Amino acid sequence: MHNFLPFAYFEGQFIPFESAKLSIATHALHYGTGAFGGLRGIPDPQHPHQILLFRLDRHCKRLSDSARFLQFDLPASTIESIIVEFVKKNQPTTSFYIRPFVYTSDLGIAPRLHNVAKDFFVYGLELGDYLSPEGVSCRISSWYRQEDRSLPLRGKISGAYITSSLAKTEAVGAGFDEAILMNAQGKVSEASGMNVFIVRHGQIITPGYEQDILEGITRDSILTVARDLGIPVVERPIDKSELLIADEVFLSGTAAKVTPVRRIENYELPSHRPITDKLREKLTAITENRDPQYQAWVSVVSLS
Template identity: 35%
Template sequence: MAPLQKTNKIWHNGKLINWDDATIHVMSHVVHYGSSVFEGVRCYEVPSGPAIFRANEHIQRLLDSAKVYRMDVPFTRDELVKGMLETVGTNGVWPCYIRPLVMRGYGEAGVNPMNSPIEVYVINYPWGKYLSSENEGCDVCVSSWTRLAPNTLPAMAKAGANYMNSQLIKMEALMNGYVEGIALDANGFLSEGSGENLFLVHRDRLITAPLGNSVLPGITRDSIIKMAHDLKIPVVEQMIPREMLYIADEAFFTGTAAEVTPIRSVDKIPVGKGDIGPITRAIQKEFYGIVRGEKADRYNWLTPVPVRSKQPVGV
């Protein structure tokens, strides 16, 4: 993947500051104890300009994650959505990835997080494809690492600390020559990838794990479920045994980073015929049609960003 490309400004607690000034102290609580919650959002390029995909839903999930961890965020959902618009609009860099972040800053040493101040940031930067091209399909494995067990770290919260588990899954997969790993939950049922939700197609039905199987409530997952209903593709949220991966007709990952990425093999067993199946293609056509502005935004998922001019990156 390409190295991080900086933009001009970062939104910090309601004000735009220079990219290079957005630094934190090494004794900030988050550095030692992983006390952050965050979002990953995409801003697409549609014919009328930049547009953020499901801005409200992403910020709502950020506030939900913060609530689980007793973080009082001093901004409303609307203010944070405006913060994203302001950041992208000011930097003039799109398409891009947007990273809203809430963290515990510099205050007190020790595990108790309650006396460290809440810091809120919104960052945006250019970012392309994540796992593979949407036309290619990726080769994945089942991870030897288990996803977060219930009553350990809450999977519904998108917390920085959860991604230590994701890193183990990802590194193992890469070291063994795969692009991604699929983790099972604490009971051995399919959960999700290190940073994506998982969908299987079996006998013309779309199957995905319910939230009880330690999955993040993905915004893309939700979008795919809505589009599938409209395409009259039956969707079931059910516990999925591992072996379903090997007998599925089709499989794909969904996520802000992965968008809709087909899976062509699992543990070196081809998924279906090893190419992209018709249901995956139908879902991709809808999803990419909407986010590229080629199809009507009939769900109102895109928020236009007011901008002055497009800027070169790396300023």
């Protein structure tokens, strides 16, 4: 059961969440011609009546870029100002998740992006841990990550998430928590909605953009923080066998944050995860605005 925030931004205005309705004939519903973002917000632990948003500018820029694939000109600055007003309107009191969404809003039946109306909405819900912070089990999915030559993987296109949904349900049905998808070349790509990292011999290794991954904002944050901490980072293809003998494996994403992997298939991974734990603690301090070095990553919204 989700606890949705009371107000949504819909069709150019803020209205009660339960009043934001779409027609069953909406173009995006039939063809997956939408794109979404997702960012977390938390009440400032140090200052009442303030909300902290992690890397708001990057999230808005990525959604603006995704909208361009739909031939929709939606400036990042417009998205950002609406999200700030959305937070002020809702006055959240606990950790929450914001879902902005751009979509083809016409009621037509032809699969196209030209001569079709587009729109933008925002809603939110209370959200704690998306995955267990104690660690998750993963299955290697029988479904493969799409290729950029057939689908614009630099955007969070809604239609692309059928593959993630198939992989996630397959994994859960087989008794696992999460799925890891390979790409068409048989290399590790990503999880159902998270980027994948392994640690071997003191190095952090993660698939590069050429492995058909999403350009994750949490991923980028982890790579920056790791380099600043002096931890070696390598972006390169990862074989399935490397997952099974890694010293540490973890997933990253806006919802998942930094989530350790404790088992892949029937291979138990080490429970001692010093690098994963260090990065998770560092990211938590940053998102709570307790790290002066990364204060530029945190947007402060005053509710008073």
